[in-house]
Amino acid sequence: MRYAETGFNLEIDLTRGSIDRVATDPKDTELYLGGLGTNAKILWDRVPPEVEAFSPDNLLIFGAGLLCGTPATGCNRTIATTISPQTKLMAFSMMGGFWAPELKYAGYDKVIFRGQSPDLVYLWINNDKVEIRDASHLKGKGAIETAELIKKELNEPKAQVAAIGMAGENRVYYASVEQGRSSASRGGIGAVMGDKGLKAIAVRGTKDINVAQPAEYMELCTEVLEYIKFREENPIPGVIPILSVLGSPQEMAIHDEKWHTENFSWGNSRTRRKDFWTEDVATEWLETMNKARTRLISCYNCPLKCGATITVPGLPTYMMKCFTKLTWTMAAFSNLDFGLTIAQRATEYGVDGYSAPQVMAFALELYENGILTDDDFPGMPSDNDGKFYWLLDRIVRREGIGDVLANGTHWAAKEIGNGAEKYAHNNIKKHEQLPLKLGMLNPIYFLMYCTGEKINITQIEGQFPQMPFPKREHREKFVKDWFQVPDEKFKQYFLDWEFRGENSMPYYPTVEMTCEIVDWQERMHYIDDALGMCAGVSSFHLKPPYHIHNFPKFISAGAGIAMDEAKLSQAAKRYRTLVRAINIRRGLRRKDEKPPEDHWKKRVPELEKELLDTYYKFKGWNNEGIPTKESLHELGLDYVAEDFMQRGILTDSEDATSKEVLAEKEQN
Amino acid sequence: MSEDKKKKIIKTIKIDVDKCNGCRACEVICSSFHASPKYSSNNPARSRIRVIRDPYRDLYVPVYAGEYTVAECAGRDKYTIDGKEYDECLFCRASCPSRDAFKEPDSGLPLKCDMCEGEDEPLCVKWCMVDALTVEEREEDVDEEEVSPEELEIGLESLADKYGIEKLRDIVARMSEKD
Incomplete structure (x- = not known):
């Protein structure tokens, strides 16, 4: 018997429409554990470096962590792995929520997608019954909207759905996969999902996950729970509020944003506002939050309330996570009300809350500095908030300048030229970073x-x-x-x-x-x-x-x-x-x-x-x-070393510089 | 009627839906505790508590498994509380043909909450760190009421009128045999 894991992966070929349930090797679990570890092994074995992100040969792997589905508190993450269109490197983004345990209860550790579906489809995993279903009626629908529609048409309110919005469908390089109160946002996983013609994965499972030593395991779980309680009652003194307590970070519960708003930079990661957090701002933001926030919520089997249900009057409800609360607000030099409002649309579109606002602030900086002109922004409103909505709408549809910006600041700057590159100043490995200076x-x-x-x-x-x-x-x-x-x-x-x-x-x-x-x-x-x-x-x-x-x-x-x-x-x-x-x-x-x-x-x-x-x-x-x-x-x-030798990445001499590196040095 | 009073310990689980964070830790520990051997497996589908959740409508209702019922209710009511509409079944504890809750997923056999017999307190309460579930114990005086023979006779008479005395006699005889 396999413990904690199910011992089976689902292999889905979207080109052929085939579905296979494949037993995994327990030795791999011992060597690479599960989740990211075994995802990496599969990616190494099956996706050679010549394969690009938007290739049918690229894999898109949704792996549940090794201990997901056991009673270990807070163990609920799905590790989504693929090749990123933006960095061209391995992308691995995590999402919490309820999806990974549900997949385990359905009897699988991972779902591995290959190929490309000619039409938009979604996958429905209901224990042993797995089917690829038509999703043409869901084209252009929001990620949350999609999840709700799928649950309705399946008549399965308990299904957990991970879906992309319009950004993923249109292969925006920083498109996310949304799943209720969580998302896999970094690295453009949603874009690869869109490229594969996969709108969503719905899963429902009612099987057991076994643990090897029940009494010992429960004792460990209980200890953890007691320690969480202790930490809740004893915050760490002398550190900023979000670090004094557990949670990932508890942005929805904690109101004091002095540290973030004054230490992180506003706009295109440019301006520190060291006296921003006044009493007036604190009062206004608290009011905004109290009005919009319906409930503090958690992921599967976790007492920490890091998320919240947000209802902005006149808009559908959504669930917000973490730091997105501030990224929009600060990129647009706006207020919390704007941040919470645009985040609703951004969640439905399915974009990364770190990269997307920064890309827009970058575009507006190029505009202010004459590198982009009025011709690039036909019909853009004149107010700052309005500009952000306008840009967001263009980007997720890849319309006009939105098509360029949809590739992120690094690639957009290259394409725009004319000195734009120095405005894409906050990247590591071509990916936008937190606005910290x-x-x-x-x-x-x-x-x-x-x-x-x-x-x-x-x-x-x-x-x-x-x-x-x-x-x-x-x-x-x-x-x-x-x-x-x-x-x-x-x-x-x-x-x-x-x-x-x-x-x-x-x-x-x-x-x-x-x-x-x-x-x-x-x-x-x-x-x-x-x-x-x-x-x-x-x-x-x-x-x-x-x-x-x-x-x-x-x-x-x-x-x-x-x-x-x-x-x-x-x-x-x-x-x-x-x-x-x-x-x-x-x-x-x-x-x-x-x-x-x-x-x-x-x-x-x-x-x-x-x-x-x-x-x-x-x-x-x-x-x-x-x-x-x-x-x-x-x-x-050793198999890696052999491959490196064959490719000339490592040489027998084991010296730092291989031929390839030398060649590159000469070029530069 | 007898005047004797008996002491009885009543355990009440108080459910504060306003405090529920929807994490389903109650389902996790319930299914784990009731696994055989204890804690050997986990499967919320076997849990005797269910958090009925609909986050976008802000519905979070933890419900405990109660009695098994052979038939679903003929009519179903809807409640509106604080502007939110709740289906009556949301609050119902029955293992009932109308839904898959509170049934073993493989055998379909009904499940029922036993308040975690043998533990100090129900484990769902222990694991609910947001205090949506708390337990209260109190002693209550219970009247030991005897059913008066007249009342019983009225009841039986109405059954005899409806089904005929023969049928009633057969059923009583069969029930006696079973005992």
Whole structure:
């Protein structure tokens, strides 16, 4: 018997219209766990680097985490994986909600799509009965609207539906897959879904998910629940509100937005408004929120209320998640009322709440600076809010300038030319980032920004405080019950971290310490992404209920795979390296691993070089960021090394620079 | 009529639908607790509590499985509470032919909440950290009322009128045999 997982994937060929239920190899689970790990393995095996995002040969994988469907609190994430049209690298975006557990109860761990359907279709998974159904009547419909219509026509109110809106249908590079209160937004997963002619996936399941050691597993679950309760009653003092409590982050519940509105940049990631959060603003925004917010809501099996049902008068209700609350507002220099109102339309269209507002602010900046002209914006209203609605409507339909902007700031700037490129200033690996512009280089964040392959800072940060605490006594108090650290030395690193003087940034934490901290932070995210755990109860947070010490027990008792900390860390390293290998094979190199130029005012090039050099070594990568033959061998990834050798990515000499890199250097 | 009073412990689960966050943790732990062996599997479709949710209409109603019924109600009413329309069945605890709730998904056998016998409190309550479900115990005096023979006779008479005394006698005889 398989525990925690079902042992079956669904293979859907949309070109031929075939559906297969395929047994998976339990050995893969042991090596790559599940979710992201096994998704990466499938992508490596089956999608060679020549395959482009919008190719029938590209795969679109919806993988439920290994522990989804068990009683582990907050374990509900679907890991959507494909090749991104925007970055041309592996995209993996997570969504919470209710979809992954439902898929497990239907009897599957993953749904893997290949091919392209000639007509718009949706997939209906009802336990053993799986069918591809016509979706031509759903063309152009909103993502939420689609989900509701499908549930109605199937007469199955309990079905969970993941759907794309118009943006996905029209292959907008930052189109999302929406699923009630959650979405897989980053990397353009929705665009690939649209390219495949797949409007939605509805699932209903009524089968059992088994755990290997029931009593032990329940004890672990109960401990976690008790710790969540403890953390709710004891917020961490001295950090910003969203970090003091658990959740992913609780933007809907927490009203105090002083930190975000004054520290993040407005417009096209340009303007800091350091005195923005006045009492008047606070009162106005609180009123707006109270009027629009019907209920604070949660994902499957989680007590943390990170989402909310929002009803703006005159518009259909939608569910908002996380930080989208502010991205629209701040990109448009507007207010919360605007943010909540446009987010309704954006959710129905299905666009990423990070990229989309930034693309629009970028377009308006080009307009202000004469790079785009009136001819590009025929009929655009003159008020700022109106401009955003107008642009959103054009982008999701790919009409006029919208067609260019639909490819994101990097590709749009290239196409527009005429100096537009310097306005696409907030990207990493061609993907829009959070609008953060700061002062002094932070070595930890530098490495995370450079090497993060989820290409989103919130998906790699966490665990270690973002900044030192001013007073030593506060630091001492903080480390007292910090049992989540993988090693006691991390406590010392934090205790000695000061705002000023010798032990301050950028030279402290030292390069070596920084490598260890970043590696720990990243490892925890990768473990979450394989297990289906929400970062909001785990990797994103300081002192989370899930950590390196209890995860192995969860896997042992849940999935019946003997696990300890070392073995789990090794597994996480294995599929993390595989993700890198996929991207290396697609051309990712050291030159791509850099934060936006203007992310920090004060940069320290020689330190940055040392940081990257040392971290690459620490990870077992050569100077170009390519995993070495030895490190691949150690991880049991000899097949990757062989492929690298065949392609000339690695050479026998194992030297940093392969022929290919040399050639590229000559070109530049 | 007897005047004797008996003490009885009444357990009430209080359901505050305003506090429900729709997470279905109650369903998770219920199905896990009632698995055999205990906690060995998880399947909300086997749960004896259901959160009837319709987020876009803001309906969140946790309902417990009650008695099995052979037939569905002839008419169904609709309630409007605070401007939201609720189907009567939303509040109904019955395992009933009109819906798939509270039936084992494979066998179709009815499910019924047992308040997690043997536990300090029902586990759905324990796992509901938003306090939509809380439990209250109170002692109540219960009148031990005896049914008066006259009332019984009136009832039987009406049945005899309707179905005939012969049929009634047969049924009573059959029921006695079963006991």
